[in-house]
Amino acid sequence: YxxxxxxxxxxxxxxxxxxxxxxxxxNKICDDLIKIYKKNQNKIExxxxxxxxxxxxxxxxxxxxxxxxxxxxxxxxxxxxxYRFYLQECLLKYVKKFPSVHTSNDRFxxxxxxxxxxxxxxxxxxxxxxxxxGKYNGKRVLVFMTYLNDVDDGGTMFKNFNLITPAKKGLTxxxxxxxxxxHKGQISKTKEKHIITGWYEFI
Numbered sequence: 001y002x003x004x005x006x007x008x009x010x011x012x013x014x015x016x017x018x019x020x021x022x023x024x025x026x027n028k029i030c031d032d033l034i035k036i037y038k039k040n041q042n043k044i045e046x047x048x049x050x051x052x053x054x055x056x057x058x059x060x061x062x063x064x065x066x067x068x069x070x071x072x073x074x075x076x077x078x079x080x081x082x083y084r085f086y087l088q089e090c091l092l093k094y095v096k097k098f099p100s101v102h103t104s105n106d107r108f109x110x111x112x113x114x115x116x117x118x119x120x121x122x123x124x125x126x127x128x129x130x131x132x133x134g135k136y137n138g139k140r141v142l143v144f145m146t147y148l149n150d151v152d153d154g155g156t157m158f159k160n161f162n163l164i165t166p167a168k169k170g171l172t173x174x175x176x177x178x179x180x181x182x183h184k185g186q187i188s189k190t191k192e193k194h195i196i197t198g199w200y201e202f203i
Contacts, residue, residue: 009025009086011093012165014165015161016097018161018163019176020163020181022171022173022174023093023172024168025170026086026170027170032079032082033194036079042069044067046059046068063127065119065124067117067118068117068118069115069117071198072113083146083196086172090174101176105141105202106202106203108202109201110200111201111203112199112201114196114198116194118192118194119188119192119195121188121191122188122189123187124154124184124186124193125184126184126187129184130178130180130181131181133179137177140199141200141202142175142177143174143197143199144172144173144174144198145195146196146197147168147169147170149192149194150167150169151167151188154187154191157183157185157186158181
């Protein structure tokens, strides 16, 4: 922990009342991840969302549409490992800023695969949602998301805080997974957006 805390990351200032934290990771990490994504052949077109009644994953592109690349939660190779290094630093800064998340909860970590998501113009997550909406994702504690490129009209809208976080390259956000943090994508009609997103879950 001492080693991680030696790293200085620029903070994106948000009201402490939102319990949303934001820090910028290096641009090169973002560039390298985009290069890996473009070379990878395992990308899938998806509109997949979970049906809260059945628990099954269904395709509904009116709710969500993007190209997606799953990343194994235990992958620490090269550029992905570097990303996880800086993501861990963001988490430590979040816990320092909001210590109750650590003292009030059991241990948590990234224990499920997470996603690289590429949104073409007019694509996005178009419906209000939070990241813990039923028993199928009940272990989630925090969500993380990193914008990998600048999109001036492609941020994230948080319904109950009247807030739009900007899609700025390297900005890594962490926030709680529950219903007060309902959010959806700000859909750009002209620009592509690249993000990585996933969850910290109870171990």
